[in-house]
Amino acid sequence: MEIIELSHPLSKHYLTVLRDKTTTFETFRLAASKLSYLLIIEATTQLQLDDVKIETPLIETDGKELASNTVAVSVLRAGLGLIDGPKDLIPNMTFGYIGVQRNEETAEPENYYENLPEIKDKDVFILEPMLATGGSLSFAIDTVKKYNPRKIYALTVISSPEGIEFISTKHPDITLLTASIDEKLNENFLVLNFKGSAGQSFGAFSAKGLKLVLKGDANDYVGKGLSGATISIKLSDESNLISNENTIIGNTVLYGATSGKLFAAGQAGERFAVRNSGATTVIEGCDSNGCEYMTGGTVVILGDVGDNFAAGMTGGIAFIYDKSREFEKKVNNESVVWQNVETDYWKKFLKDLIKEHFEETRSNLSKMLIENYDEELKNFVQVCPKEMLDKLSNPISHKPVIKEVG
Numbered sequence: 001m002e003i004i005e006l007s008h009p010l011s012k013h014y015l016t017v018l019r020d021k022t023t024t025f026e027t028f029r030l031a032a033s034k035l036s037y038l039l040i041i042e043a044t045t046q047l048q049l050d051d052v053k054i055e056t057p058l059i060e061t062d063g064k065e066l067a068s069n070t071v072a073v074s075v076l077r078a079g080l081g082l083i084d085g086p087k088d089l090i091p092n093m094t095f096g097y098i099g100v101q102r103n104e105e106t107a108e109p110e111n112y113y114e115n116l117p118e119i120k121d122k123d124v125f126i127l128e129p130m131l132a133t134g135g136s137l138s139f140a141i142d143t144v145k146k147y148n149p150r151k152i153y154a155l156t157v158i159s160s161p162e163g164i165e166f167i168s169t170k171h172p173d174i175t176l177l178t179a180s181i182d183e184k185l186n187e188n189f190l191v192l193n194f195k196g197s198a199g200q201s202f203g204a205f206s207a208k209g210l211k212l213v214l215k216g217d218a219n220d221y222v223g224k225g226l227s228g229a230t231i232s233i234k235l236s237d238e239s240n241l242i243s244n245e246n247t248i249i250g251n252t253v254l255y256g257a258t259s260g261k262l263f264a265a266g267q268a269g270e271r272f273a274v275r276n277s278g279a280t281t282v283i284e285g286c287d288s289n290g291c292e293y294m295t296g297g298t299v300v301i302l303g304d305v306g307d308n309f310a311a312g313m314t315g316g317i318a319f320i321y322d323k324s325r326e327f328e329k330k331v332n333n334e335s336v337v338w339q340n341v342e343t344d345y346w347k348k349f350l351k352d353l354i355k356e357h358f359e360e361t362r363s364n365l366s367k368m369l370i371e372n373y374d375e376e377l378k379n380f381v382q383v384c385p386k387e388m389l390d391k392l393s394n395p396i397s398h399k400p401v402i403k404e405v406g
Contacts, residue, residue, distance in 0.1 A: 036085030
C-alpha cells in the first residue's frame with residue numbers, strides 16, 4: 001500500500017489548530033476544511049486528463065481537462081468535514097455516502113446507509129478523517145470494491161500506526177493519504193462521562209478502548225473484572241470535601257481485575273484490589289484487607305491502609321504513602337517484604353503514576369507529592385511478594401538481602 005504523509009507547512013499549521021484543546025468549534029471546522037484542500041490536491045496528482053482545444057482571447061490552443069471519472073465517498077458522519085476540498089476543486093466530481101456503525105451483538109462494523117453513484121472504472125476518494133483501528137475504513141473500502149473502481153484513495157487527517165498496518169494488510173492495493181501519522185493508537189477509543197453517584201459494579205468487566213470518567217462517587221465492586229479499560233473517579237465540581245480524607249469508592253474494588261487502570265481522588269473501602277492480577281491503580285487510602293491474594297498489577301495508595309494489608313499477596317507491586325508511619329502495624333508480613341523506594345527505576349515509575357493520577361483527577365494531594373517528590377519520597381514504602389524478589393526484571397534493591405521489618 002502506498003502511504004503519503006503531507007509535509008506542506010500549511011498542513012502542519014492546520015493540524016496544530018485541530019489538536020489545540022482551546023480551538024473553538026468553528027475554527028476547528030475551518031481548519032479541517034483547509035486540510036481537505038491540501039489532501040485532495042496531493043491525492044489528485046495522478047488523475048487522468050483529456051486533451052481539449054480551447055479558444056483564448058488571441059488564438060486557439062491545446063489544453064487539458066480532468067476526465068469525468070472521479071467519485072468522493074464520505075464515511076458518515078465525520079467524513080462530511082472533508083468534502084469542501086473535493087467539491088470546490090474538482091469539477092464534475094460525483095459524491096456518495098456510506099454510513100457505518102458497530103453491530104451491538106458482534107462488535108463488527110455494518111452498513112446502516114449507502115448512497116453511491118456509478119463507481120465502475122472510476123477513481124474513488126474515500127473521506128474518513130480519523131484512521132484509528134481501521135475497522136470503519138476497511139468496511140467502506142470493501143463496500144466500494146464491490147463496484148469495481150479503477151483506483152481507491154483513502155484520505156484521512158490523522159492515522160494511527162495500528163490502523164495503517166490493518167489497512168495495508170487488508171487492502172494493499174489502495175493509496176492512503178494522511179496529514180499526520182500519530183505515534184500510537186490511544187488506548188481510550190471511547191470516553192464516557194458521568195456525574196453523580198454510581199451504584200454497584202461501575203465499570204465492571206469493561207474492556208480496552210473504553211474510558212469511564214465519573215465526577216461523584218461509586219459503590220462497591222468498581223472495576224470488578226476490569227479488562228483493559230480506564231476508570232477515573234473524582235469529586236464533583238461542587239464538592240468542598242478534601243479528597244484524601246473521604247471515601248469515594250466502596251468495597252471490593254478491582255476484584256479479579258486482569259488489566260486496565262483505575263484512578264480515584266479519594267479513599268476506597270475494604271478488600272481493595274483483591275485478586276487483582278494485572279490492573280494498575282492509584283487511590284488515596286483504603287480500609288482493611290487491601291491487595292489480598294493479589295497476583296499481579298501495580299497498586300499505589302497515597303494514604304493509610306487498613307489491617308491485614310497484602311495477606312496472601314503473591315504477585316505485583318504496591319507503593320504506600322506512609323507518612324503516619326503506621327504501615328508496619330497494618331501489613332500482613334507472611335508473604336511480602338517492604339522497604340523505602342531505592343532504585344532510580346522504581347522512583348521514576350512511581351512518580352510517573354502519581355503524575356498520571358493528577359492528570360486524571362486533579363487531586364491536590366498528588367499535585368503536592370509531585371511538586372515535593374524528592375522530599376516526600378522518603379515517606380513511601382514499596383511492597384513486594386517474597387517469591388517475586390528474584391523474578392523482577394528491575395530489582396527493588398541493590399542490596400543482596402532485603403531485611404523484613406515487623
